[in-house]
Amino acid sequence: MKTETLRARLLEVQLDLVNHRERSVIVLLTGHAVTHKGRLVNELNHWLENRHTEVHALGPSSEERERPYWWRFWRRIPDRGRIGIFIHGWYGDALFARAERRLSPGAFRDRLAEIRAFEAELAAEGVVLLKLWMDIGRHEQRRHLEALQQDPVRAWQLSDTDWQRHLQHAAIGALGSEMREATAADHAPWRRLDFRDRPAQLRRVGALLHETLVAPPAPPRAMPEAVPDEALAAPSIRHADPRVPAPMKKASYAARLVDAQGRLAINAREVARRRIPVVLAFEGLDAAGKGGGIHRVTEALDARQYRVHRIAAPSDEELALPWAWRFWRRLPADGRIAIFDRSWYGRVLVERVEGLAPEAAWRRAFAEIREFERQLLAHGAVLGKLFLAISQEEQLRRFEARAATPHKRHKLTDEDWRNRERWGDYATAIDEMFARTQAPGAEWALIACDDKRQARLAVLEEVNRRLELRLASPP
Known part of the structure; x- marks a missing residue:
């Protein structure tokens, strides 16, 4: 499909989403460093009617650290009819914390279980999820980093964190694979995108978003039913007697x-x-x-x-x-x-x-x-x-x-x-x-x-x- 045709069709289905207000959409991009995530989101936002999109890419604020972890994401869920785009989002937190050993293997698995529950709840409430893993080979990543470093116009985009992620390439790749396997579902699929030139990457992302918007929503996988502790007796309204022998003076x-x-x-x-x-x-x-x-x-x-x-x-x-x-x-x-x-x-x-x-x-x-x-x-x-x-x-x-x-x-x-x-x-x-x-x-x-x-x-x-x-x- 030609780029202009794709762009026109994507805008058409987005406006249909806006007019019907039956569901909202979350697009989440995570993966390796220097894979065009920021620029892709910026260009995709220009393709869309950006009055009905919102982009989130910031770390937790002091206000957010004073509340339960998931508060910062719940408060950013898009309204019905809108598209929310998250760069790294809840996956980046888990992935990079585990790569840097700030999360233990058990804590990482627990976080993935929380993610499954969170996404199942969103899907049951009419939120459509499209999750993109941005991939790049280690040698290609290094070549791209060096090219950026030597470019006087774009060198400012690089940070020490980018080079750190390069040194962690193998670990991030392995953890990303584990993460995708643990959190993939019909209602929250993963799509893996290989690194390529930006126009081709943008067309691929636009096509996947169009496909997501026109497809019927997948039924969410039910959360596993938690069984209350047998030793913890629950009260009963049927067996309680709220009456008193005499009122208090x-x-x-x-x-x-x-x-x-x-x-x-x-x-x-x-x-x-x-x-x-x-x-x-x-x-x-x-x-x-x-x-x-x-x-x-x-x-x-x-x-x-x-x-x-x-x-x-x-x-x-x-x-x-x-x-x-x-x-x-x-x-x-x-x-x-x-x-x-x-x-x-x-x-x-x-x-x-x-x-x-x-x-x-x-x-x-x-x-x-x-x-x-x-x-x-x-x-x-x-x-x-x-x-x-x-x-x-x-x-x-x-x-x-x-x-x-x-x-x-x-x-x-x-x-x-x-x-x-x-x-x-x-x-x-x-x-x-x-x-x-x-x-x-x-x-x-x-x-x-x-x-x-x-x-x-x-x-x-x-x-x-x-x-x-x-x-x-x-x-």
């Missing part, structure tokens, strides 16, 4: 509240000093008191240290991106606290029960959630998961009280009554959620909430317990 509650909030204030300051991130996820039945529990937590905190994220129906911006994006983007920096009033568990609760997510999506979400939380813990975060439970009798009493109180009526919606009618369906979903997402460091705390005072103290006690457990470990 106001005077006793006030004294204990001061003590619990005082402990929390001290723990939060130490968390900030030691740069430990904290993620608290609040889930619960309607009218169980999530807002009241969160308010008693935040009363004890410095407003500069925390942020509360109230998760509702996704916005148009969030619908244009993979489902997990809106949670990744809200993760706190080291030393900060993120509180989620409802969370990523909505996919396996309300979205499941109300039919807002296909069955394949909410079933897949269990493994995705476990991987997400594993990465939070690997970064050193404290993860608290609190589920606030209430009896059907107490929920009805609170609904009726809200309906009768003018300044509380806005809290009661038709959806609350509909959810109540599906109590059994929600109980089934909740117990399965507990069983399939219980893990060391990510255990669920089931809070009995028929008595508001005791429930609020239990919330504070659980948050303090989590923080103190982490603070008791060596820095």
